[in-house]
Amino acid sequence: MLHFEILPVTPFAQNATLIWCDLTQEAAIIDAGGEVDRLLEAVEQRGLKLTYLLLTHGHIDHAGGAADLKARTGVPIWGPQREDQFWLDGLGDQSRLFSFPEAKPVTPDRWLEEGDRIQLGQSQLEVLHCPGHTPGHVVFYDAESQWAQVGDVLFAGSIGRTDFPRGDHATLIASIKNKLLPLGDAVRFVPGHGPMSSFGAEKRNNPFLR
Template identity: 65%
Template sequence: MRHQIVPVTPFEQNCTLFWCEKTRQAAVIDPGGDVDRILAALAAEGLTLAKVLVTHGHIDHAGGVATLVARTGVPIEGPQAEDAFWIDAMGQQSRMFGFPDTAPFTPDRWLVDGDKVRFGEVELDVLHCPGHTPGHVVFFHAPSRLAQVGDVLFQGSIGRTDFPRGDHATLIASIKDKLFPLGDDVAFIPGHGPMSTLGEERRYNPFLSGRFG
C-alpha cells in the first residue's frame, strides 16, 4: 500500500490517499474540503477512487464528503455512529467556522471497533478511539505499520476535548489502550501537522508522560 497526504481547508487538515499498488484502487480518508485538489491528486497518480473513509464528524475532516461522493458515486464508510450528531450539524459547523455551506451525509456503513475496510487488495483495521469525539475511528494498515489517526494523537500533542461530548480521560485511554499496543514502530498520519511514530509519542509526548495531565 502507498499513501499521500493532501492538505485541505484553512485548518491544513491531512486528507490522506491510501491505495493498492496492484489494482490502483484508492480510498480517500477525511476529505474535509478542496475537493478539486483531492480529485487532481487521484488523477495524477492514475488512481480509481473506491470509497471515502471518515475518522470523525468535524467539518475540517468531513466537510467535503458530500461533494466528493456526489461527483464520484463512491460509498462512505465511517465514522462510528456516535458521531452522527456532528454530521447532522454540518451546516451549523460551516457557519460556526466560516466554511462554505456544507451538506450533511449518511454513511453507507457506520464502523465499529474490529471492523475491516477493504479496497483493491488492501485491508485496514478499524479501531474505535473516542475522546476527541465519541465516534472517532482510526484506520490501521498492519502490513505497512501505518495508521491514520485523525485528531486522536499528534506529534507532541493530543486531540482537544472541549467540544460537545469530548472527554479527556476517554481520549487518553484510547491512545494508551488502543494505539500504543499496535507497537512503537507504527508510523501515524495525524489529522494535522507532521507524521510521527507511536514510540516517539509514548516516550516524549508531554500529554502522555504525565507532565500535562
C-alpha cells in the same frame, strides 16, 4: 502494499490522506474536509480508481467535502462510528460557525465499528474505535505497512482537544494508551494536522502521555 499521499486541505490544514493499493490501484480518501477539486485531481494524476471515502470523525475540517465528493463520484462514504451522527447532521451549522464553504449533512453508507476490516485491493485496513475527541472517532490501521491514520486522536507532541460537545479527556487518553500504543513503537501515523510521527516517538516524548 499500501501507499499514501498527504493533502492538507481547508484553512485548518487538515491532513486529507489519499491511500491506494499499488497492485490494483484501488484508492480511498480519508477525511475529505474540503478542496474537492484538488483531491480529485490527485486521484486522476496517479491514475487511481477511487473506491471509498473514509471518515475518522464528523468535524467540518475532516468531513466538510464528503457529500460533494460522493455526489461527483458516486463513491460510498464509510465511517465514522455512529456516535458521531450528531456532528455529521450539523455540518451546515459547523461550516457557518467556522466560515467554511457551505457543507451538506452526511449520512454514511456504512457506520464503522471496532474490529471492522476494509479491503482496499490487496491491502486491508483495521478499524479501531477511539473516542475522546469525539464519541464516534475511528482510526484506520494497516498492519502490513505498520501505518495508521489517527485523525484528531493523537498528534506529534500533542493530543486531540476534548472541549467540544461529548469530548472527554480521560476517554481520549485511554483510547491512545489502550488502542494505539499497543500496536507497536514502529507504527508510523498520519495525524489530522501537522507532521507524521510514530507511536514509539510519542510514547517516549509526548508530554500528554507521561
